Amino acid sequence: MKSSKLGLVISGAVAAITVGLTPWQYADACSRILWNDNKLAVVVGRSMDWPESTEPVLTVFPRGIKRHGGRLRLDEVVKDNPLTWTTKYGSLVTTIYGVGTADGFNERGLAAHMLFFNAADFGPRDLGKPGIHAGLWAQYLLDNAATVPEALALLDHVQFIMAETRGTKTTVHLAIEDGSGDSAIIEYIGGKLVVHHGREYKIMTNDPAYDEQLALLKQQDFSKPSSTMPLPGNVNPRDRFQRAAYYSAMLPEPKTEREAVAGVLAITRNVSVPFGAPYKGFGIYNTEYRTVTDLTNQRYFFELTTSPNVIWADLAKFKLTPGAPVMLLHPDSITLSGDVSSKFKRTTKAPF
Numbered sequence: 249m250k251s252s253k254l255g256l257v258i259s260g261a262v263a264a265i266t267v268g269l270t271p272w273q274y275a276d277a278c279s280r281i282l283w284n285d286n287k288l289a290v291v292v293g294r295s296m297d298w299p300e301s302t303e304p305v306l307t308v309f310p311r312g313i314k315r316h317g318g319r320l321r322l323d324e325v326v327k328d329n330p331l332t333w334t335t336k337y338g339s340l341v342t343t344i345y346g347v348g349t350a351d352g353f354n355e356r357g358l359a360a361h362m363l364f365f366n367a368a369d370f371g372p373r374d375l376g377k378p379g380i381h382a383g384l385w386a387q388y389l390l391d392n393a394a395t396v397p398e399a400l401a402l403l404d405h406v407q408f409i410m411a412e413t414r415g416t417k418t419t420v421h422l423a424i425e426d427g428s429g430d431s432a433i434i435e436y437i438g439g440k441l442v443v444h445h446g447r448e449y450k451i452m453t454n455d456p457a458y459d460e461q462l463a464l465l466k467q468q469d470f471s472k473p474s475s476t477m478p479l480p481g482n483v484n485p486r487d488r489f490q491r492a493a494y495y496s497a498m499l500p501e502p503k504t505e506r507e508a509v510a511g512v513l514a515i516t517r518n519v520s521v522p523f524g525a526p527y528k529g530f531g532i533y534n535t536e537y538r539t540v541t542d543l544t545n546q547r548y549f550f551e552l553t554t555s556p557n558v559i560w561a562d563l564a565k566f567k568l569t570p571g572a573p574v575m576l577l578h579p580d581s582i583t584l585s586g587d588v589s590s591k592f593k594r595t596t597k598a599p600f
Contacts, residue, residue: 250552253547257341257482259477260284263566264276264323267331268373273533275451276455277451277454277483277484277485277488277521277533277535278294278295278296278297278361278363278364278453278454279292279293279295279452279489279516279519279526280293280361280363280423280424280451280452280489281293281294281309281362281450281451281492281496281512281515281516281519282423282429282450282451282495283450283499283508283511284342284425284429284431284450284471284511285429285447285466286499286501286567287501288428288501288502288503289505289508289542289543289544289545290357290425290427290428290429290503290543290544291508291509291512291538291540291541291542291543291544292359292361292425292512292517292538292541292543293512293513293516293538293539293540294330294361294423294516294517294528294538294539295519295520295521295535295537295538295539296342296350296351296535296537296538296539297520297521297533297535297536298533298536299533300378300414300533301332301580301599302344302345302350302536303344303345303346303537303578304342304343304344304350304381304536304537304552304580305342305343305346305576305578305579305599306340306342306550306576306577306578306579306588306592307340307341307343307349307352307575307576307577307578307599308338308339308340308343308389308561308563308566308568308575308592309335309338309339309340309341309387309574309598310334310338310566310567310568310569310570310571310572310573310574311335311336311337311338311568311569311570312334312335312569312570312571313334313335313391313574313598314332314333314334314354315333315334315335315383315384315388315391315600316330316332316388316453317331317332317378317379317380317381317388317406318330318331318379318380318381318406318409318562319381319600320347320381320383320411320413321346321347321413325381325542326380326381326409328375328379329372329375329377329378329379330528331378331379331380331381331388333376333391333392334387335343335391335392335549335571336353336391336392337354337356337358337390337391337392337446337493337568338354338355338395338563338566338568338572339352339353339354339355339387339390339391339488340352340354340548340561340563340566341353341386341387341390342537342539342550343599343600344383345413345414346599346600347383347413347599347600348362348381348382348385348386348387348418348543349362349381349383349384349386349387349390350362350386351385351539351541352387352390352541352548353387353390353543353546353548353563354391354393354394355370355391355563355568356394356395356426356427357394357426357427357543357544357546358387358389358393358394358395358396358398358399358408358424358425358426358430358542359390359424359425359426359541359543360385360387360389360399360421360423360424361422361423361424361425361452362385362386362391362421362422363420363421363422363436363452363453364419364420364454365419365420365421365454365455365503366419366455367419367437367455368382368411368418368419368420368435368436368437368455369423369436369437369438369439369459369506370382370405370407370408370410370436370439371407371436371438371439371440372382372439373407373409374407377405377406377407378405379405379406379407379408379409379413379502380406380407380408380409381409381410381418381487382407382409382410382411382418382420383411383413383418383501384600385408385420385422386422386460386522387600388402388406389402389422389424393487394426395426395428395430396425396426396430396431396432396443396445397430399424399432399459399523400432400443400445401433401477402442403434409468419576420432421433421434421435421436421452421458422435422498423452425543427543427544428445429447430445430451430571431445431446431447431448431449431450432445432446432451433445433449435457435458437457437557441457442457442459444458444459445514450493450496451489451492451493451496452545453485453486453488453489453492453519454488455485456485456486460558461485461486464486464489464490465489465490465493468480468490468494470493470497473494473498478582479491479494483521483525486585488519488583491517491518491519492518492519495514495518495574496515499511499512499515504562505542505545505547507572508542509540509549511543512540512556513538513540513551515551516538516540517526517538520534520535520538521533521534521535521582522534522535523553534553535553535555536552537550537551537552537553537579538550538553539551546561546562546563546564547561547562547563548561548563550579551589552579552580554580555579555580555581555582555584556582557582557584557585557586558585559579559584559586559587559588559591560586560587561577561587561588561590561592562589565589565590566589566592573594573595573596574594574595574597574598574599575592575593575594575595576593576594576595577591577592577593593594
């Protein structure tokens, strides 16, 4: 039905890339799926997979919050030349363990998604650049950039520092996109910044490095999609990457926001990790939650896998002016359903 579109998406994603494949270790799972070529809205989905609760909290940050990039709870993880800043844009995000942002978007339509990446290496400390612990990477960009190019430009002036919480290091990479549909995948490998920038970079999972993922995808022939075509079906990052690329290329043109969100959410569910699925190197774990961000209409959808309901919040319904309160919603309640914008509660202190 859409074989030509499928070929364009996959060939465009791997054009001009030739990589020698090397052995790699599966990392812990998450997936990001961007739909930026329909006529209705720029929509992006992600899954969060982890062996325990990441204590997700939906959080609205107004403008004017003062941040300290060297502090992780009570610990000062960047003691020399830490980065400090004041938030330029308000945002709606999902926080993780109360120490950073895993997913979300800002009032200008920039979104960020932090995924586990076993190969992450931010390099030795360069005291000539202000340092910020990697758990605040996504939030830093949301606080200060309106577009993908603006966010990428910020990377030249700071250094991200590996931190640790709950016994796990912040080995992560980042996907960002904006309301125009622009996209970038950002990785630090061997201390060097590697950026894949362009609308064609729609899918991201975990290890191996992104250029290797694209090379692996190139080996697959998805040019003649059919119901009898065998697809990679396991939960490892390679299989999820290829499955998401295949299905996202065949999404039908949506007539409404509801259809657009449902289309991306269906693929995000397809590449999620079921309860009890075995996973190399980290035992058994499952998808904790899924999100869909509609950057065109400024709405954020959240689905906790242990809850029967999808909830959403509309950023336009919150006050984002300096001095406005930080607003929180704990999503772990089966009584929550539909538009929960009015159920957020103010807090006297920002979590970070």
